[in-house]
Amino acid sequence: MSYGDTIPLHPSSQSDIDEVENLINAGAHSATVLPVRPPSPSRASITVSHSPFPLPPYQKVPPSSSPTPVVPSVPAAAAAAAATAPGESSRIGISTDALGSPPDTLTEPVWDTVKRDLTRIVSNLKLVVFPNPYREDPGRALRDWELWGPFFFIVFLGLTLSWSASVKKSEVFAVAFAVLASGAIILTLNVLLLGGHIIFFQSLSLLGYCLFPLAVGALVCMLEGNVIIKIVVVSVTLAWGCWAAYPFVSAAVNPRRKALALYPVFLMYISVGFFIIAID
């Protein structure tokens, strides 16, 4: 890390620098070199110098990467590390040579794996959907993205709509799932084509997490039959979802094209909201 850089830092890099400093201070007397991505199975026995505070490979940005580059490279590094993380019960662990207990995720109980993923989903949810001080900093907000959360929410929303429907249940699920999944991909491509700067999978993850309010709304509407209440509930959750998605999308594009990037997001959420109200 070079403190004497003359390159002006991206505003969100400061939070990254703080985090990396904490990491270094925490593992202060270690010279741990955490690889950016877990090693392939053929190199399963990488010798690392012992550290009293072994961090799981996917968790945080390794201190070896410089904090000054543009923000997307930081999520990209975390993304590369996290790319193999999703929910696999078999992990590629780093085995040390006879020095203490390695963070070997291959032999841990399944409940530990599941719990770790669940806590990650909850923490991402809190960052994206609920008010918190980091929301204005899009580079920080969903750095630890993953796709399990969005997958759960999309499937849950599809299932809820399918349960609510009295006829053509499988078609309702198919339409809901197709619209949401392809909609997220198309919306991300839309931002990229308009010249915006986002990371593809991070944006997919984000749009999926912003479905959480609508999923809650769909659940309430399934249990409650009155149309007026349904309209009120869906409007509130729709507004909440749009509010959650707004800062990320609008920060990604040129300000003159902000409306062009935001309109399709609102279109998709409003269509899903109408779908929730209309399913009988």
Next chain:
Amino acid sequence: MEEGYTSLPASHLLGSVPAVIAEDKTTSVASEAASSANLHLFPPSNGGYQAPGTPSGADEQTTSSWQGVFSISSYSSYFNVDTDVVVERIISSVYPMNDFYRKIDGNPDLYGPIWISATLMFMLAALGNVGTYVMEKRNDSSTTWTFDVNYVEWSACAIFGYVLAVPAAFYFLLQYFGFRTSLVRLWCMWGYSLFIFMPICMLLVVPVELFRWIIIILAGTASSWFIAVNLKACTQSSDLMILIVGAMVLQFALALFIKMFFFP
């Protein structure tokens, strides 16, 4: 060392620094002309998006051109519009004046057609159900609300199929007759011509049959006239009256299909 830099060992630098030779000027001019004229080629044939005037275009254009189809940056040139430009194009699509084609001539965009079609698809599915329910309720007050999810599938196929297939067919027909038009401009034009159906959808919910028919006939006529005027501007000739009439008939048929299928 003053006799020049040719004596320096620079063989390891080959490829990293372009040699400054006189013929680079001509290739850079050629690449400039080529890159500015590339907007009418679809799919994009260069391997990546080139800002006009980059002198290194000579290398990129000789690489395999099919890879341009898969890189996002090569499609960015079709989305090079701002919010106010899109709004202005939408407004000028409602009035069948003949300056729409000139507006999009320099910078045809695909953003408008894609999102107007998507919006129209959702509106047709939603308001079609509402309109059908309201009409049935009027005739037989014991009907309950049902949401026919097939409307979504039908509207997606109808609208996107129409916007994709009809301009492509006209592109090939016009090429056959010897006119050099650009597929992107045709897609842009047909896409924006659908905008008028969006407020029409909302009006079609009113359950008075005569009102519905009047509205849809007016909308169909306006939309067909828009297509005809702009096709004429595009081809700059009236020899192809049969093609223009064909386009008008197709647009009117779409309007009738919207009325009869989604708002019976």
